[in-house]
Amino acid sequence: MEEVLRSLALFRPETALTIGLLLVVVADSIGGTWRNAAVRVLSLASLVAALGFAAQLQAAGAEGSLFSGMIVVDPLGTFFKIILILASLLVVAVFSFRNSRELHGLGQGEFHALILGLTLSNLLLAAANDLVMLYLSLEMVSITSYVMVAYLKGDRMSNEASLKYLLFGAASTGAMVYGLSLLYGLTGTTSLPQVRDVLSTGIPGDQLGLFVATLLIVAGFGFKIAAVPFHFWCPDVYQGAATPVTALLSVAPKAAGFGIVLRFFYGTYALPVTGAWDLSGIMSWQGLLILLSVLTMTLGNIAALTQNDMKRLLAYSSIAHAGYILMGVVALSDAGARSLLIYLLAYLFMNLGAFLVVTLVHLHDGTFDLRDYPGLYRRAPLLTLAMGFFMLSLVGIPPLVGFLGKLYVFGAVINMGPGYYWYATVGALNAAIAGFYYLRVLKVMIIDEGNEDKPPLELAFADRAWLVLFAAANLLPLLVWSRIDEWAKGALTLYAGR
Amino acid sequence: MTAVDYVFWVFAILTVGSAAVVVSARSLIYSAFALLFTFFGVAGLYVLLGADFLAAAQLLIYVGGILVLLLFGVMLTHKIYDLNLRTEKTQLLPGLIIATGLFIIVAAVAFKTQWPQAARLPAPTTHEIGRMFLGEYLLAFEAASVLLLVALIGAAMIVRRKKDA
C-alpha cells in the first residue's frame, strides 16, 4: 500500500489524464446543450494539468521505479512525456471541430475521451519497465489509434484504412508478443532491468532463441514507428483518417514508440557503461538497425516524390523522418540519444504545422490534392508563408528547427567514427531528395498558375494565430538552442533499477 | 508413455489439427467452429501445464466471449465475399514456404536453446495470480481496465447508427 501511495506522488500526469478521461465520459453521457463545450474544456484542462505536472517532474529531476517496477520515472521518460502531452494538447487546442471539415457533425465526447486515452497510453509506453507493461501499453496505444482512425464511420476509405491498420498492427504485435514470450522463457522474468541482468551474464548455449526473440520484438517496434518494412499501413491510414487524427498519429505514437525503443535497446540490451551493443553475440544489431534506417529513409523519400495527395505525401515524409530518427538510436551514445530527443521536439512543430495548413485548405476548398493548391500565395499569403516555414524546416534548412534536428542526428552518426561517414552521407543525400517534394509543394502554392477565380481564404483569427505561433516555433528555437541542448543533456539518465 | 503423455498428444493434435482447418477451410463457419476446437485444445494444454485459472479464463473469455463475438460477426455479415481484402488470387505456395521455414526456425529455437531449468510443479494458481494482480502487476491491471473502457467506447461509437451533433 505504501508503495502505491509513494508511486502515486510521481504519477501525477497520468492521474490527471485518467481523471480527465473519466470526467469527459461522464460529462458526455449527462448530455445537455453544453455538452460539447464542456467536454472540450475538460479535455484541455486535464492536458494542461498533465503538462504542468510533467514539467514539475522534469524540473525536480524525479527518478524512481513506480508500482513495483512496472514503470519508471526518469529524466528521459519525462522529456518524452512532455513531448507527448504537448502533441495532444496542441492537436486538441488547434484542431477544433470548427476548423476541420471532416469532423463536422460527429460526436465530440468520444473524440476527446479517445485523445485522453491515447495520451495516457503514450505516457505509459514511454515509461514501461516491464514486458507486461510494454505489451499492454503498446496495445493500448494501438487500439486507441485504430478506433480514432475509424472515427469517420460513414467514410469508406476511413473504414478500410482502420481495418487495414488493425489487422497489420495486430499481426505485428502478435509476433512481438511471441518474441516477448521467448524472452521471458530465456530470462525467467518480465522485469526489464532483471532481463538486462540476465542478458549481461550471458545466455548459455545457442543464441538462436535470443536472436529470434529480438527480431520479433523489433517487428512490433517497427510497426509502431512505421519503419520499413513495417510501414505499409502508414499512407492509407494517414489518408483515411481525419486530418487532426493523422496529425496526432504522425507525432505522438511515433514518439512513444521511439521512447520505448530507446529504453529497450539502451536500457536492456546494451550496457551503457561498456557500450556493448552486441549482447547476443550473434549478429550486429547496429547493422540491422542501420539497414532498417537506410531503407526507411530512402523508401519514404522516393515514394513521396510522386504523391499528389497531401496527406499521403506527409505520410511518406513521416516514414522518412523515422529513418533519420533511427540514426539517433544507431549511434549508441549520449550524443545519439540527445539527437533523437531534439529531432522529435523539432518534428512535433514541423509536422503539426504542416497538417494545420492542410486542414485549413481542406476546410475552405474541400481538397487534399496538391494539384488544387496553385494560387494559394495570392489567396492566403499568411498560410503560404507559414507553410514555407514548415516545408523548409522539414527539409532541414537553417536557421529553422528542422535543421537543428538533422544537425544533431548527423553529428551523432559522424561522431561514431570514419566507418560511419557513408551512413551520414546517405542521410544527407536523402535530405536532398526530400527537398524536391517539399519545395514542390511551395512551388505549386506560390508559382503555379491556377484558381484565379477562387476568392481569398478567410481564416479565423484563432487559425491565423496558431499559424503564426507554429511558424515562430519553427524559427525561434535556434536562438535558444544552447538551452535546449542542455535540457536534452540533462534528460539522458535512464533509471536502471527495478 | 504415461497417461499424461497420451493426453498431451490428444490435446496437441486437437489444437494443431483444428488450427490447420481454421486457415484452410473454405467456409467461414467451418473456420469459426474449428477455432472453437483450437481454443478447447489450448485450454486442455493449460490444464496439463498446471495453469488451472488460465484454462478457465481461456474457456470463459476466448470461447465464451471472443468466439461468440466472431460468430455473431460472421452471421451478421452473411454475404461474406463483400469483406474480401485481396482481389488477386493469393498464392498458396509462397505462404506455405514462409510458414514452413518459420516452423523450422522455431523448432530449432525450441530444441537448441538451453532453457533455464527452474520448474514450477503444478499447484493451484488462482491465489498467486490474484496476489500478483493486486501486488506486482497492479498498474498493468488498472491500465487494462482503461484499455477495456476505451475499446468499449470505441467499438460502441463505431457501430452506433444514430446521428449525433
Next chain:
Amino acid sequence: MTTGLEHYLLVSGALLSLGILGLLTRRNAVNVLMSIELILNSANINLVAFSRYGAGNVNGQVFAVFVIVVAAAEVAVALAIVLTMYRLRRTPNLDDADILKG
C-alpha cells in the same frame, strides 16, 4: 518420452506458423482475424509452458491473462469495424476491394 518443455514449444510453434500462413493467404478479414488469434494463442502457450518448466514462477501466466484481455479488446474493435464495412459496402455495384493496394 516424457512431455517436456520442447513439446509444448513445438505445438506453439505450429500454431504460430499456421497463424502466419492464414495471415498471408486468407482473403477474408474475419479469417485474417482468426489467424491473428492463433498467433496470440501460440504466444500464450509459450508463456504458460515457460512458467511451468523454465521460469518457475506464475508471471508467465499473469502475462498470458493480459494477452487474453488485449485480444478480447482487439476483436471487439475489429468486429465493429467489419460490421461498419459490411454496412457501407452493401450497394449493388461493388468496387474492388483495394485495401492492400500500394
